[in-house]
Amino acid sequence: MLKKVVQGLLIGAGAAGVALALWYFGVLDRWEYVAWNMRVNYFAPQAKTSDRIKVILIDQTSLDWGKTENAWPWPWPREVYGPIIDFCRRAGARVVAFDMLYTEPSFIDMADDEALGAAIQRSPPFIGAMVLGRQAGTTTNWPPEMPRPNLDIQGLDEWLAQVNRNRLRAPTALFPVPEIATNVALLANVMDVPDRDSVYRRASLLRVFDGETVPSLSLAIWLAGRSPEEKAGSLKIERGWLHLGQRKVPIDRQARMILNFKGRQGFHESYSAASIIQSELRLQNGEAPSVQPDGFKDAYVLMGPSAPALLDLRSTPLSKVAPGVELHAMALDNLLTQSFIRDVPRRAIYWIVLALSLFSAIVVTLCRKAWQNVLAIVVLLPAPLLAGFGAYALGWWLPVVAGAVGVAVAVVGAVVVNYATEGRQKAFIKQAFKYYLSPEVIEEILVNPAQLTLGGERRTLTLFFSDIEKFSSFSERLDPPTLTALLNDFLSDMTDIILEEGGTLDKYIGDAIVAFWNAPLTQNDHAERAVRAALRCQRKLAARRQEFMDRTGALVKMRVGINTGEVVVGNMGSRERFNxxxxxxxxxxxxxxxxxxxxxxxxxMVSESTWALAKGLFDGRELGCLRVVGRQTPVKVFEPAALPGESAPGYFKDFEKGLALCYQGQWAQALDAFSQCPDDSAANVYADKCRLLMKEGTAWDGVWNLTEK
Structure with a gap:
């Protein structure tokens, strides 16, 4: 098993290396984006958007209304936006932000710009839009007439020294016209960069231009709408975090946070710009509005275009077409509710992918059967995705594709290696055991090689030794072909029975057979198998005895000894030849x-240890207690005589009676019992012993001391 575990570790480490390399170099990014979208689409509909955020959309309905009712071309005259700002002021909105660029003077006249500037001046804190980026015009320095954000962020210089400054620094900028810019509370960057599949999943919070730190639209709104207590808190940035007073916003090395989308489509409560303008005009005329301003009290109001012709639509994990202003609203939602999602640290990802790969490889490597492999694959392959869903629920973005690739490569690698190594193992097993195990036993081992221990081990076995009686005397007078034919027939018959009973053939020693049970396969009934094999062998030999007599003139009889005990069993020999x-x-x-x-x-003859395991199945008799050559401890021995369902000869009862009397020292009575068995060799041996003891008048402990093997 240890070898299998090491094999699994090597496969898993290789699989993790492949997966992490693909992930590190961005090969898996697109697949990870798809997996992330799945998670967002599952969890977002269950989360509610903040009711403190209101979105006003310049939708197609507004454009049509402006054109048909007021003959407004696009872009609208800027004074048109005044009623929207006045409506927000009337409602008591907390902050107003326009996701619209006023970088060119009005096509009407300067008074049009001044009218919008005046509306902004009387507005709640107003956030103006600017653009930072390589495609943002030609301005490379902050114009002196433009208000600066003047954000004091502690640790910014130190943090910039740790990250790639070029990704945060904008070389150029686009500013609103002065008539508008000079009246805003803050200028904010509205430009963001999508992922490589053109889907927006993150929001930039900070950019740097001409040494000035510029907040994103969402961050600027939050800063402008802070309570006095929050304004007292400091702004601080450090590795992985942007501190906004008591709030800790997780950010990456580009000062971006992951957007935690909410709602079925990721949209906040929205209103058509036309309905807001109409409502304000009606309120000014003392009429009932279509939109009540009460719903905007203390709200964060964002306005932006949503009509397709205005080209400000974005793709999100929830929708292929979403107004750009909604991305800013969602980022603001995350800031207000502190519902953030964090990136799992790279180092943790390395360990997670490695652990998943190692575990998968080890599990599959240890699987022995096809159904186990299938079950392991069914459980392991979805595990990274399920882990990703679980991590999302806890507020983490855990890359799942790298883990899935690691698991997949580990599983495939383990299956391939298992197939290759098991093929070699099966070939080795067949070659090693084909001469001394039955084909059925070999097939059982191949199905479950774990049962096999090829090295030496201690096991309790039942051992079988047989020898042909007086073989040396009659073999000398037989010619080699006749002797060989006799031995081959005899050994084949006996071996077939031993193998049929699940025995393992150890060796042939001339005419002798050595076999055992309970190795290499575990056999709980090993003693029963051995005794049954011995009885069947004796019957087979009896059936062929006359044939052998006719062919060779020899009376072929076989003696069998069986014992059960602990031995060392295994492949022993040289590197090239073993048994x-x-x-x-x-x-x-x-x-x-x-x-x-x-x-x-x-x-x-079987030992007491064997008979204790098999006596309930076979009829037989106790032969006595003897001490064999080379062994001091006496052993009680038995003679099985009948297969299950059959009975031993009737004289066994007289023998057992005589043996019991003999153990009691009643020699005369024992002799009478043994005399009832005149054709039983064992009874005659005991009868002679009783006569001797009666004649000499000596005591006997009942143990026969043998002097020859």
Whole structure:
């Protein structure tokens, strides 16, 4: 598993590197914009715009009304805007701002400009529009007749030293005509730059021109409308923040804030300019207005064009066509309500993308089955997008496409590497086990390789040792072809049964067979499988015994020893040649039990540890307690005689009775019981022992001490 985790870490690190490189160089920007628009469209309709902001639009209805009712050409005479300003003054508006440029003198005469200037002079604090940027005319110095913002922002010089000054400094500017400019409370920059897909998602708050810090229209409105308490607070800028008194506005290195759009279309309550002009004129004549001024009390009023012909429409995440003044209104909304969205720091993005990529790669690398891979992919791929939605709800812009690319590359990489490595692993498993595992067991391992431990490990196994009785004596008189044919047939029959029972063939030692159960696959019924295999092998041999006799003249019988215990199992040998085998005292005991059959004249012997696991399934008998060569501790042994559902020979009952009496030291009674089994070799051995003990009158602890293997 550790190897898989390391593999996943390497794949994940590579995937994160790819994703972060694409993100860093802007390759993913357009996709990120789409993902951001999805988030905005989900959350914005659930948020309400500020009712303190009112927008007056010079819409198509206003243009048509001006043309048909008043014969006003476009641009309108500037005195026309006077009633709009007077309406705001009458209503008690807090601040008035026009998102309109008056950079050229009126086409009528100077008096027209002076009329608008006079209206502005009697207005609530009025914000005038100017343009800063490379395409903003030819003026490179602040004209002396133009009012300066005189913003005192602490830390500005230090902050400018940390960022790219050229992005904040405007080389040229366009100013309103003096008749208008000299009457405004503040001049504000109305120019903003969209993202590369021409959609506006951020609002610039500050620009610098000729050493003067110029606020954006939204910031200028907020500054002009501050309460006395707010005006007492200082303005300060530092890395990542613009402090407006107690307000902290998150900004980027270009002094831009992310727009937190609200409402279904991102629009504030708006009114047609024609309806406002008509309402003011009616109020002046003592008539009822179509728009009541009460709704504008203490409001922040912005006016701007929205008619398509006036070419001031912008694209936002919520709408392909939105009045430019609405972007300023939304920025002001964010400032007033302090509903800001912050950029997740770059360093955090690096770690997030890395973590997502590493986690995805490790998870998929550890998946073993196809359905696990599918489930992992279904869960992991949407995770970055869901994280982005969650971050938005908490007020953060978390780039999701970089994370999605990292996850996707990690998942694909892990799947490909898994496929390649598992292909090699399957080929290795087939090659390593094809000679000593059944094809069915190999297929089971291939389905779940986690069950396989190719290195050495300690496990409790049931071990099987068999040997042909008197093989050396009759093999010497057989010619090689006959002997080879006999062995091949015998070993094939026995091996087939062992493999059918899920056993692992360890090795052949001449005519001997060594096998075991519960490795490499875990088999909870390993003892049962081993005993059943031994009984089936004996029956198969009995069925072919006459055939072997006819072919070779030899009586072929097989002794089997079985023991269950802890051993070391694994691939052992040289780098080039190895064998999946076992080492340990439990294996040695199984071998000794095979030889111990000679002492009782039996052909199957299992240890107490094996019988304890299998005795409820097989009928048989206890043979006794013996101490094998090389082992001091005696072991109780048993002889299984019948498969499940079958019964052992009837004389087993007499044998068991005699054995019980023998353990009690009642030799005469035991002898009588054993005498009831005249054809049972084990009973005859015990009968001889009883006679000897009766003759010598000695005691016996019931343990047979064997002197040969």
């Amino acid at each position: 999946y085998t076992v080492l340990g005292d439990a294996a040695n005991l199984a071998s000794r039990l095979e030889g111990a059959n000679k002492a009782f004249g039996t052909y199957m």
